[in-house]
Amino acid sequence: MATNFMTFGILLSLAGSVLSSLFSFISPKGKMHRVSLFLLALSSGSGTIAGVSFLLSGDSQWIILKSSWLFGAPLVLQTLSALFFVLLNMVACLASVYAIKYVEEYAHMYNVRVLDALMAIFVFGMQGVLLATSPFSFLAFWEVMSFSSFFLVMSDKENASIRAGLFYLIMTHLGAGAIMAGFLILSHGSLIESFARLALLAQTIPAPVLFGTFLLFLFGFGSKAGLVPFHLWLPEAHPQAPSHISALMSGVMLKMALYGFLMVVLSILPGVSTAGSLIVIVLGLLSAFYGVIYAVIERDVKRVLAFSSIENMGIIFTMVGVALFMQTQGQTAFSHVAVGAAILFTIAHAFFKSGLFLGAGVMVHAAHTRSLEAMGGIAKRMPTFSGAMLILILAAAALPPFSAFMAEWTFIQNLVAYLASMSFFVKGILTLVLVTMALVGGLALFAMVKLFGIGFLAEPRSEHIEHAHAPGKLLLIPIAVLSGLTILISLFAPFILHMIGFGDLAFMRAQQSAITVSGSSLSPSLIYAAFLLFVGIAFAMRLLTSNVKYERLYHTWDCGQPITSGMEYTATAFSSPIRFFFRMITRTQKRVRITPVIESNPWIARRAFSLELKQIWYDWLYVPLANAFLYTSTFVRKLQNGVIQFYIALIFIALVVTLTIAL
Amino acid sequence: MNAIFLTLIQICFVLLIAPFTVGLVRLLKARLQGRHGATPFLPYFTIATLLKKQMVISKSTSWVFKLVPFVVLGTTLFLVAVLPLVVFGGALASLGHFMIISGILAFGAAFLVMGGLESASAFGGMGASREMTLASLVEPAMMTMFATFAVVTGVFTVDAMFQDSHILTSPALIPAFFALIMIALAENARHPVDNPATHLELTMVHEAMVLEYSGPYLALLEYASALKLTMFSLLVANVLFPMTLATDISFVALLAALGWMIVKVVVVSFALALLESTIAKMRFYRMQEYLTIAFFISFAGLIFALMHT
Numbered sequence: 001m002a003t004n005f006m007t008f009g010i011l012l013s014l015a016g017s018v019l020s021s022l023f024s025f026i027s028p029k030g031k032m033h034r035v036s037l038f039l040l041a042l043s044s045g046s047g048t049i050a051g052v053s054f055l056l057s058g059d060s061q062w063i064i065l066k067s068s069w070l071f072g073a074p075l076v077l078q079t080l081s082a083l084f085f086v087l088l089n090m091v092a093c094l095a096s097v098y099a100i101k102y103v104e105e106y107a108h109m110y111n112v113r114v115l116d117a118l119m120a121i122f123v124f125g126m127q128g129v130l131l132a133t134s135p136f137s138f139l140a141f142w143e144v145m146s147f148s149s150f151f152l153v154m155s156d157k158e159n160a161s162i163r164a165g166l167f168y169l170i171m172t173h174l175g176a177g178a179i180m181a182g183f184l185i186l187s188h189g190s191l192i193e194s195f196a197r198l199a200l201l202a203q204t205i206p207a208p209v210l211f212g213t214f215l216l217f218l219f220g221f222g223s224k225a226g227l228v229p230f231h232l233w234l235p236e237a238h239p240q241a242p243s244h245i246s247a248l249m250s251g252v253m254l255k256m257a258l259y260g261f262l263m264v265v266l267s268i269l270p271g272v273s274t275a276g277s278l279i280v281i282v283l284g285l286l287s288a289f290y291g292v293i294y295a296v297i298e299r300d301v302k303r304v305l306a307f308s309s310i311e312n313m314g315i316i317f318t319m320v321g322v323a324l325f326m327q328t329q330g331q332t333a334f335s336h337v338a339v340g341a342a343i344l345f346t347i348a349h350a351f352f353k354s355g356l357f358l359g360a361g362v363m364v365h366a367a368h369t370r371s372l373e374a375m376g377g378i379a380k381r382m383p384t385f386s387g388a389m390l391i392l393i394l395a396a397a398a399l400p401p402f403s404a405f406m407a408e409w410t411f412i413q414n415l416v417a418y419l420a421s422m423s424f425f426v427k428g429i430l431t432l433v434l435v436t437m438a439l440v441g442g443l444a445l446f447a448m449v450k451l452f453g454i455g456f457l458a459e460p461r462s463e464h465i466e467h468a469h470a471p472g473k474l475l476l477i478p479i480a481v482l483s484g485l486t487i488l489i490s491l492f493a494p495f496i497l498h499m500i501g502f503g504d505l506a507f508m509r510a511q512q513s514a515i516t517v518s519g520s521s522l523s524p525s526l527i528y529a530a531f532l533l534f535v536g537i538a539f540a541m542r543l544l545t546s547n548v549k550y551e552r553l554y555h556t557w558d559c560g561q562p563i564t565s566g567m568e569y570t571a572t573a574f575s576s577p578i579r580f581f582f583r584m585i586t587r588t589q590k591r592v593r594i595t596p597v598i599e600s601n602p603w604i605a606r607r608a609f610s611l612e613l614k615q616i617w618y619d620w621l622y623v624p625l626a627n628a629f630l631y632t633s634t635f636v637r638k639l640q641n642g643v644i645q646f647y648i649a650l651i652f653i654a655l656v657v658t659l660t661i662a663l
Numbered sequence: 664m665n666a667i668f669l670t671l672i673q674i675c676f677v678l679l680i681a682p683f684t685v686g687l688v689r690l691l692k693a694r695l696q697g698r699h700g701a702t703p704f705l706p707y708f709t710i711a712t713l714l715k716k717q718m719v720i721s722k723s724t725s726w727v728f729k730l731v732p733f734v735v736l737g738t739t740l741f742l743v744a745v746l747p748l749v750v751f752g753g754a755l756a757s758l759g760h761f762m763i764i765s766g767i768l769a770f771g772a773a774f775l776v777m778g779g780l781e782s783a784s785a786f787g788g789m790g791a792s793r794e795m796t797l798a799s800l801v802e803p804a805m806m807t808m809f810a811t812f813a814v815v816t817g818v819f820t821v822d823a824m825f826q827d828s829h830i831l832t833s834p835a836l837i838p839a840f841f842a843l844i845m846i847a848l849a850e851n852a853r854h855p856v857d858n859p860a861t862h863l864e865l866t867m868v869h870e871a872m873v874l875e876y877s878g879p880y881l882a883l884l885e886y887a888s889a890l891k892l893t894m895f896s897l898l899v900a901n902v903l904f905p906m907t908l909a910t911d912i913s914f915v916a917l918l919a920a921l922g923w924m925i926v927k928v929v930v931v932s933f934a935l936a937l938l939e940s941t942i943a944k945m946r947f948y949r950m951q952e953y954l955t956i957a958f959f960i961s962f963a964g965l966i967f968a969l970m971h972t
Contacts (some may be wrong), residue, residue, distance in 0.1 A: 377723075377725075379725035379726065379727050380723075380724070380725035380726075383725065383726055386725070386726075386727075387726075390727070394770070394773070397769075397773065398766075399766055399769060399770045399773065400762075400763050400766035400767060400770065405762075405766055408762070409760070409762050409763075412762060412806075413760070413762065413819060416810050416813050416814065416819070417813075417819070419810075419814050419969065420814050420817070420968075420969065427969050431965060431966065431969065434806070434807070434810060435803060435806075435807055435958075435962060435965075438802060438803035438806035438807060439803040439958075441802060441803070441806070442769075442798070442799035442800055442801070442802035442803050443799050445769055445773060445795075445798070445799050445802070446795050446796070446798075446799040449773045449776055449777065449795055450795070452777065453776060453777050453780040453791065454780070456725075456727075457724075457725065457727060457777060457780045457781045458723050458724070458780055458781055458782065458783035459723045459783040520760065520819045520820075521757075522760065522763075526757075526758060527758060527763065530741060530744075530745075530755060530758055531737070531738075531741060531767075534737040534738070534740040534741040534744065535733055535734060535737030535738075536737075537737070537740055538732075538733045538734075538736035538737040538740060538883065539733050539737075541736070541883070542732075542733070542879055542883055545714050545879075545882075546714035546715065546878075546879040546882070548714070548715065548716065548717060548718060548878055548879050550717060550718070551718045551719075551720045552717060552718065552719045552720065553719075553720055553721075553722050554719050554720070554721065554722065555721060555722050555723070556721040556722075556723055556782045556783050556784045556787075556875055557784070557874075557875070558784050558785075558786075563723070563783055563784055565783065567783070567784060567785050568783050568784070568785070568788055569780065569785060569787075569788025569789065569791065569792060573788065573792065574780075574788065574791070574792045574795070575792075576792065577792060577793065577796040577947070577948070577950070578796060578799075580948060580951075581796075581800070581950075581951040
């Protein structure tokens with residue numbers, strides 16, 4: 001009975017999204033803005049509750065909807081999809097609450113009616129992807145998600161947005177094409193087989209074809225997840241979208257790609273070859289490293305977050321790749337732990353990255369620009385908001401005791417525990433993973449501290465922030481809730497692992513809960529307690545040893561002259577050592593032009609500084625590729641000679657060749 | 664109960680000796696450089712004086728500025744309680760996973776950097792940028808170094824690693840030990856990474872960040888940096904002499920541990936003073952070489968350890 005009721009909750013969330021979209025679309029001039037977003041928040045709220053109750057129920061699947069309309073493929077909720085369903089609905093619920101005020105503030109810029117409608121459709125598409133059980137419905141929902149997000153990226157109708165949107169459209173459709181091709185190969189040309197049947201069919205397919213299919217899926221889902229070198233659209237598209245959409249795209253849509261990949265490799269493909277798993281690891285590490293370097297040196301707050309998403313997805317795919325790799329080596333226990341760590345990281349990332357993007361919206365609104373160089377001073381003017389953001393920033397930097405750290409601990413602890421007992425080859429791969437992840441971890445801390453330090457602290461670098469005031473409750477609450485959730489999921493990490501089917505990694509007693517991996521255990525509550533205890537002791541030490549209370553306010557000492565915000569360190573200056581140390585990779589070009597004011601006197605001069613951040617994948621991979629295409633096409637153009645008989649002959653030859661191949 | 668007592672003993676011992684370590688290094692350095700030098704107990708007076716002084720807080724700062732000293736000292740206290748410095752088997756030793764250790768160190772560094780940026784002056788920003796670079800590039804070296812220890816000993820808390828009998832016998836740990844020394848120098852802002860004696864020079868890292876702090880806040884930060892120096896000194900010494908730590912709470916054992924702690928602090932201080940008197944500080948933009956060497960030494964140690972197991 002309870003199950004039926006909760007199944008109804010999930011249907012309600014689907015229907016609510018559609019209804020919200022319709023409401024907003026038919027209403028004149030966005031009058032129903034609040035109603036439709038409220039509806040979306042309610043429906044995704046009910047989806048969250050239903051999803052959580054599924055995870056708590058311990059059932060293996062719930063059939064949500066069965067109808068002949070759906071080509072015999074019912075909508076089904078399973079453990080893995082339920083987890084992603086909960087993440088999606090939770091973030092969507094908070095994002096729609098945030099959007100109520102946020103969109104109103106930008107009402108002059110966006111077409112509110114369309115924006116709200118598309119957002120609800122976008123959420124609906126993602127909900128559908130998670131419930132689909134056949135390639136046909138999966139791809140249909142996938143396209144709903146892709147198209148709605150494509151329009152959302154372009155919603156401010158600026159040139160940069162349109163360019164980013166088109167780029168995104170091309171990449172995502174190449175990816176969708178690859179996924180479709182993969183499904184077609186597996187099912188011998190039928191898209192309406194169920195996934196369960198696909199898994200059976202896949203076992204009869206020869207290994208080389210299977211490897212090709214795997215590569216197609218990897219490209220399809222990898223390009224959606226922003227893996228290097230298919231990531232180019234991500235740092236363009238995510239920042240151009242409105243902030244609550246960026247939060248949904250980075251926090252949740254990337255997870256849809258991960259969900260698709262996990263579903264295909266774990267439950268459809270009959271095992272991945274060693275070469276395949278190594279490719280996943282290499283792409284993952286490459287994304288993590290490349291993403292974090294650019295997260296450090298970027299100066300645009302939303303681009304920093306977008307590159308950080310590439311890095312985080314890289315880490316997650318590395319964990320999945322290691323899991324697949326160890327599977328091929330027969331180490332199922334290791335593999336199991338790695339998948340658990342990847343999922344834990346996914347949960348952590350969904351919350352902190354959505355929160356950070358929502359927060360970035362507030363920052364951008366205050367500074368009237370996305371550039372970090374014009375920010376600063378926000379912490380003093382918006383203490384509550386900056387407090388919530390500080391927690392999210394620390395979580396994103398994978399610092400203990402926050403959530404991402406729990407996942408990294410689980411993974412690396414397990415990796416090091418197994419390291420000594422492996423074969424030579426496996427040792428090499430795992431060591432590479434270990435040191436790269438350690439390097440990425442250090443730089444991620446840099447990127448996040450830069451974001452907070454330059455964006456929030458010290459004196460404001462622009463007039464706008466001087467007059468900015470704290471965000472309203474509707475903007476603040478979603479961010480605060482997400483930072484609270486970030487703490488909660490790290491505190492209850494063992495419980496969450498237990499809930500999603502990794503019960504063997506969790507140790508739970510009435511008093512204490514801990515994550516246990518290969519003999520060692522980590523108790524989140526103990527770390528929190530010890531941490532708070534020692535900071536408390538530090539506080540007590542100050543109170544006990546000194547009775548100086550009075551704090552005299554005075555400007556910062558600066559060699560006797562008054563200090564201005566122009567003297568502060570900027571984001572460019574702050575990240576300069578890293579840019580210098582990694583200049584082999586980033587290839588940034590710094591130009592200082594010195595022009596004397598008077599020709600005869602070289603000492604009094606004007607200096608102009610410019611710094612060009614290069615996108616090496618774009619310059620060295622995409623541009624040559626495009627040039628090669630253009631060059632080849634000049635030869636093909638010779639066929640276009642205007643003689644109609646020649647064209648007819650070509651068509652005829654093409655027909656004959658096609659028929660010969662097909663028959 | 665014993666474990667809690669051991670931890671309390673360790674915390675008290677290290678808290679008491681920390682300013683002495685800093686003073687001793689300064690004194691020995693002065694003597695080695697032909698100066699007379701101040702008493703090694705001077706830092707106690709410095710801290711006591713700072714605690715009585717009025718605080719001047721920059722108008723540019725926010726609540727983060729006031730949180731920083733407590734978090735920095737709190738994380739350092741966390742490490743002092745968790746690591747095997749004077750005793751083995753303390754109550755919190757189970758929290759001493761190497762990832763937590765490097766994470767908590769990074770946590771403290773991140774807050775110190777925020778404190779440096781808060782002042783809105785170019786000095787603070789410069790120190791912050793440099794400290795952040797060092798902290799983020801030291802982390803991989805530290806993780807790899809600890810991973811080597813974990814692979815050799817088969818355990819994951821630093822406490823258990825140092826108790827393991829392999830710690831003295833495995834040749835694979837020699838590179839890891841050198842990496843630990845390099846990391847310790849970088850973490851504590853000593854030569855060749857930073858010059859702790861300068862003030863208001865463009866070379867400095869740590870001192871630039873705490874420039875705007877005064878009074879009790881500065882005392883907390885100075886004390887935290889003294890604690891960190893003592894902690895790393897003892898850690899380096901304990902790799903070589905793990906038998907000098909107390910494992911039970913008998914009076915004799917604790918007295919011996921106390922004696923050994925003083926001996927270790929004196930010896931390491933002398934080595935540090937000697938090092939700082941003989942080599943020059945590196946240019947900051949050559950720091951990549953130092954950090955790369957530290958990283959690759961620990962990496963080589965890890966590979967060496969893996970080849971032998």
